[in-house]
Amino acid sequence: MRPILMKGHERPLTYLKYNKDGDLLFSCAKDKNPTVWFSDNGERLGTYNGHNGAVWCCDVCRDSSLLITSSADWSAKLWSVQTGVPVFTFNFDSPARSVDFSTGDKLALITTDPFFRLPSAIHVKRIAQDPSDQTGESVIILDGRHQGRINRAVWGPLNRTIISAGEDCVVRVWDTETGQLIRESDPETGHKDKITSLEKAIDGGSNFITGSVDKSAKLWDIRTLELLKTYRTEQPLNAATMSPLLDHVVLGGGQEVTRVTNTDHRAGKFEAKFYDKILEEEIGGVKGHFGPINALAFNPDGRSFASGGEDGYARLHHMDQDYFNSRNRL
Numbered sequence: 001m002r003p004i005l006m007k008g009h010e011r012p013l014t015y016l017k018y019n020k021d022g023d024l025l026f027s028c029a030k031d032k033n034p035t036v037w038f039s040d041n042g043e044r045l046g047t048y049n050g051h052n053g054a055v056w057c058c059d060v061c062r063d064s065s066l067l068i069t070s071s072a073d074w075s076a077k078l079w080s081v082q083t084g085v086p087v088f089t090f091n092f093d094s095p096a097r098s099v100d101f102s103t104g105d106k107l108a109l110i111t112t113d114p115f116f117r118l119p120s121a122i123h124v125k126r127i128a129q130d131p132s133d134q135t136g137e138s139v140i141i142l143d144g145r146h147q148g149r150i151n152r153a154v155w156g157p158l159n160r161t162i163i164s165a166g167e168d169c170v171v172r173v174w175d176t177e178t179g180q181l182i183r184e185s186d187p188e189t190g191h192k193d194k195i196t197s198l199e200k201a202i203d204g205g206s207n208f209i210t211g212s213v214d215k216s217a218k219l220w221d222i223r224t225l226e227l228l229k230t231y232r233t234e235q236p237l238n239a240a241t242m243s244p245l246l247d248h249v250v251l252g253g254g255q256e257v258t259r260v261t262n263t264d265h266r267a268g269k270f271e272a273k274f275y276d277k278i279l280e281e282e283i284g285g286v287k288g289h290f291g292p293i294n295a296l297a298f299n300p301d302g303r304s305f306a307s308g309g310e311d312g313y314a315r316l317h318h319m320d321q322d323y324f325n326s327r328n329r330l
Helices: 321-325
Strands: 004-006 013-018 024-029 035-038 044-047 055-060 066-071 075-080 086-091 096-101 107-112 121-126 138-143 150-155 161-166 171-175 181-184 195-200 207-212 216-221 227-232 237-242 248-253 271-276 282-287 293-298 304-309 314-318
Touching: 013 304, 024 055, 024 293, 024 304, 024 314, 066 107, 075 096, 107 150, 121 150, 121 161, 150 195, 161 195, 207 248, 216 237, 216 248, 248 293, 271 293
Parallel strands: 013 055, 013 293, 055 096, 096 150, 195 237, 237 293
Antiparallel strands: 004 314, 013 024, 024 035, 035 044, 055 066, 066 075, 066 096, 075 086, 096 107, 107 121, 121 138, 150 161, 161 171, 171 181, 195 207, 207 216, 207 237, 216 227, 237 248, 248 271, 271 282, 293 304, 304 314
16 A cells, blocks of 8 residues: 655644545644545645644534534634635633534534533534524533543434543443433443543444553444453554444554654554454554554545544555455455
């Protein structure tokens, strides 16, 4: 695989997201300018200018008309994908960390960081069909249970639940209607350090994967929170994703650059690691980044994936046909 290098950010990448059709790739970074690219050739289409701080996360609605972004500038913004114009700004009392559109795009959840005495919280917002009718009022706010920051939250099946995870190592499932906590991950089988990422399977209704600083990723049943699989690595993880086509899991992370010595050329391990989803075994890796990998995303067609790193580059990897012919190795 010869990757396409996409240089459009001046600072480290934080998140990558394909649209539902897989023809557009959105990237977020600490340089405050979310960017959209053609996913086939890596051509930059444009940037979304309006945030005044690092942008941590984004999501795009099903018809690719609206983009939502969350930022350290204490706001989340709705954008017109086509024009790049911000159509609404949700303002908060602390930095906004994670965003996710519901199935049907009528709701969006936004997580906020703890700040002074404010705990980390999940805000559910109604998304108006007409942007002129949009308001900043929350439908429901979930807070008070997470210790430290919620790094990621996503909608569960049929929007009936919300799944969240963060610095306290616990995965939680919430009832969307009542705001009540339904269940938590078992401390014995769960993560032992900060959870850095949480991504659903592209089918949205079966399972999800979490990555952690404890050098492992875990596959969970999205309805019961049963632990299904554990993938162990030699590095702290910042990102984890799953192929929609093959039984493959891709993990990325790496030791911080400041901790990598010149005498240990393997210390960084800045590569995307592929694992067999069922057997939990490492089957290959894709190198290239000059720093920890912070973001991973699979194209919905399963034939390419993107990685984003601390080095400021997004890399687009189109799979060779050999990858599909030989399913147990790269």
